[in-house]
Amino acid sequence: xxxxxxxxxxxxxxxxxxxxxxxxxxxxxxxxxxxxxxxxxxxxxxxxxxxxxxxxxxxxxxxxxxxxxxxxxxxxxxxxxxxxxxxxxxxxxxxxxxxxxxxxxxxxxxxxxxxxxxxxxxxxxxxxxxxxxxxxxxxxxxxxxxxxxxxxxxxxxxxxxxxxxxxxxxxxxxxxxxxx
Numbered sequence: 001x002x003x004x005x006x007x008x009x010x011x012x013x014x015x016x017x018x019x020x021x022x023x024x025x026x027x028x029x030x031x032x033x034x035x036x037x038x039x040x041x042x043x044x045x046x047x048x049x050x051x052x053x054x055x056x057x058x059x060x061x062x063x064x065x066x067x068x069x070x071x072x073x074x075x076x077x078x079x080x081x082x083x084x085x086x087x088x089x090x091x092x093x094x095x096x097x098x099x100x101x102x103x104x105x106x107x108x109x110x111x112x113x114x115x116x117x118x119x120x121x122x123x124x125x126x127x128x129x130x131x132x133x134x135x136x137x138x139x140x141x142x143x144x145x146x147x148x149x150x151x152x153x154x155x156x157x158x159x160x161x162x163x164x165x166x167x168x169x170x171x172x173x174x175x176x177x178x179x180x
Contacts, residue, residue: 004126006136006165007035007116013133015119020111027111029080030095030103034112034130036074038138038151040064041105041127050090052081065153135164 007013013035020028033044042063051058052073059070073081084094093102108127116125131152138148145157154160161167 002126003124004129004132005123006132007121007123007129008136008165010137012119012121016115016121019115019118023111023115025084026095027115029084030108030111031115031130032077032080034127035133035137036077037071038131038134040131041108043069045093045095045103045105045108047094048090049085049088049092049094052077052094053085053088053090054082062153067153071151132164135160136166139164139166 007016016031017028020031030044033039033047034041037044037058039060040063043060046060046063047058051060055073057070057072059068061068095103095108097103097107105127112127112129113125116123116129135148135152138151139145139161142148145160148164149157149160152160152163154163158167161170
């Protein structure tokens, strides 16, 4: 199994968003949902238009865990969803392929991977990078590992910190700040 990393710098996130915005609204929205909701790509791809149109919350049953999850749609995503769902049927998948089928995770991987490469990122990137990026920045802002653990349905705070790369950051910082 390949371990992917979060995108740690906000300037890198902005660069990637700009690349995707020029590429396609769908791709930009896909990236933005991933980095703002912390969902697994399988759960993002299971969203239908009706799950987000005129809604204040997204309510899903996680594909991997079977657990119910409800969370608010933030102020960045709300207008994006409104624009993206205009004229769309409620029951159709939110993210469609070029052939009007539900988008596949391999296509999502290519979108995220290529945009990150164009932005000059050389870290290990995959679709799970979006979820880890959400976690990393959520932790940096709130420093509340217990809430993040609950969001991710992890069994312990240590798992959550390791998952988003904070453990390694703390180890690196301790080495960098230790000189005899």
